[in-house]
Amino acid sequence: MPAPTPAPSASPVRRRAGRPTAAILDQDGITTAALELISSKGYDGLTMAALARTLGVAPSALYNHVSSKDDVLVLLEDHLAAMVDVSAFGSEPWEEAVRKWAWSYRDVFSEHTPLIPIIAVLPVANAPKTLAMYEAVTAGFRDAGFPEEKIISAIVAIEAFVFGAAYDVTAPADIFDAGTLADQVPNFTAAVDRLALEQHERPTDVAFSLGLEALITGFGALRG
Amino acid sequence: MPAPTPAPSASPVRRRAGRPTAAILDQDGITTAALELISSKGYDGLTMAALARTLGVAPSALYNHVSSKDDVLVLLEDHLAAMVDVSAFGSEPWEEAVRKWAWSYRDVFSEHTPLIPIIAVLPVANAPKTLAMYEAVTAGFRDAGFPEEKIISAIVAIEAFVFGAAYDVTAPADIFDAGTLADQVPNFTAAVDRLALEQHERPTDVAFSLGLEALITGFGALRG
DNA sequence: ACCAATAAATGAATGGCATTCATTTATATC
DNA sequence: GATATAAATGAATGCCATTCATTTATTGGT
Structure with a gap:
């Protein structure tokens, strides 16, 4: 060989x-x-x-x-931002566009959680592709009749949820096992057991879906 | 002296x-x-x-x-979890209890964002005070008529939002200033300007409130 | 055609960091 | 009173990001 x-x-x-x-x-x-x-x-x-x-x-x-290792992380972040799917804005209903955007955003960054502390506080001027993502999403919200003064707040809120959920994906499966303390937290333990019993999707996906749909419904009502 | x-x-x-x-x-x-x-x-x-x-x-x-520096961070995390306000569960309506819990949770951890990557994946068995917080919240949801199999998912979703929002608090005020790229992202720039013009609360608080109220409304509808 | 400035590489420090280990010794236990 | 143990010391260790003087091929100006 x-x-x-x-x-x-x-x-x-x-x-x-x-x-x-x-x-x-x-x-x-x-x-x-x-x-x-x-x-x-x-x-x-x-x-x-x-x-x-x-x-x-x-x-x-x-x-x-x-200029530094952090600078490398910023390059990575911006590269990944370009992989987030915003294509549904403008071609599909607002609800579905937000849904696709948020799921894809979460999936991309769940593999790169160490970047989250960077992106969460990174001025957009240093990240052109990230900025392009925001532009597409903002336009989608505006075209869907969202009041202009609430668009950024809504995006920030969804983003916060996405980042937190990205961490959640990386958590160990037994994160909610109370171990020896189980008898001291009966309600919690019962709820955890009940979830495991009745739910066969990935728990992290169930929680993400639940929260995202609530946000979409709540924000959808703001449209004029 | x-x-x-x-x-x-x-x-x-x-x-x-x-x-x-x-x-x-x-x-x-x-x-x-x-x-x-x-x-x-x-x-x-x-x-x-x-x-x-x-x-x-x-x-x-x-x-x-x-056993390690990470162990110190876990001690810190658990200490802070005990400072999160869960007192309204059991004494006030569910909506208000969730509201107080989430705001207090965000405020505590916004000063300690480096702990978020730790807590987000930390098995609860290693954090007794954190576990106690979950127990109080779970009991509050159950007593409010929440279906047991959805309680953990709802808590996880709210927590994800809280962690993401905690980062947001620490972001610089001009994070959304597109600088020289502004003319390439007109919708985004307009929305940012409009927010600044019409909103005098802290932007991060406006976004948090918007998202949290949507989650509370959405999840409230799940109660039996 | 030369010459100066520059961009982009090298490799040898530097200082900070978490962590380990052999050692010491006061206290608790049998 | 002997022994084991818990809890401290301080000296290594190895990894890490970053800096700096130095080298040299190319570029642009005269």
Whole structure:
């Protein structure tokens, strides 16, 4: 069996310092490599050293293209925002568009919860694709007759729910097992058992659906 | 002016190694010291070394009482859960009880967002006070006529919203300023401007109220 | 065609961090 | 009184992000 052709990005070639013919690194390449690394080693494996190794460069070289590791996380966040499905706004009824948007938003970020603290406080001016998502959603709300002064608040509320629910997806299945304390919390234990008994969908999906439909119904009533 | 009596916890006395008359450290003391440290230096200042310094011990001494820094965060989380107001369950109408619980929950954790990734996936068996909160809320839902098999899902949904909203509180005021990209996102920019114009409450509070009332209304309809 | 400025890489620090471990010793237990 | 144990010390360890002086190929100006 012949050795597989090594990926150019992982080339172990000892390069000399100095300006190369073409730049090896750029923000897109860093983003892609970071995504690969995360999918193979998880966020614990995402270190500047590991990222550099994936790209076949010295760690310090990264700092010519990003100002910090947080900057890498912002690049990731913006990349992922572009994967959120806003296509139903403008082509489907408002309720269904919101539903698709929220589910897809949750699904994308449930695999990337370490980015949530970043995105939740990130000024949109630093994240063009994220901003594009907001534009599409805002237009969808406006066209559906939503009063303009309430659009941002409604989006922020749905987003808050989405981020919290994204964490929920990653929780262990037995998170609500009270263990030895079970007899001290009878109502809670009974409710947990009852859910397990009568519900065969993923509990996290049931909760998300329940909350999202309440938000859609409640906000839908605001439309003129 | 006489020198103030130094807090025993901050005593700089050079202690000899070995078992003291009474243990200096325990989990309560560690929790209290961690809260002090956070309120003075923030979560960035919460290091095992700084925590040990606050308590007047060597960093390694902490590991006789907690197994890791994450363990400290769990102690903090559980301490804070006990500060969440569940008192209205049983004494006030369900809607009002949920409202008070959710606002208080959000307010407590908005000052402690670095704990959210911990609590969101923390098995309740490791957090007795958190469990007690769930018990009170569950009983409140049951007594209000909520179908038992939906109680946990509803709580999980509200909690997701609360956690997301807690992050939102910490966001910078100009988070939605699109800057130079403003002309590329006209609908979004218009909606942001309109909100700023017509709304004088804290935007984060407006969004929280909007979402929470929708959830309360939606879930209220599930009661028998 | 040269020359200066620049972009983009290297690799060797640096300082901070959580955590581990061998050691010490006062107290509690048999 | 001997022994085991709990709870402290302080010195390592290894990982991490980040900085800095240095190198050098390319670009743009004269």
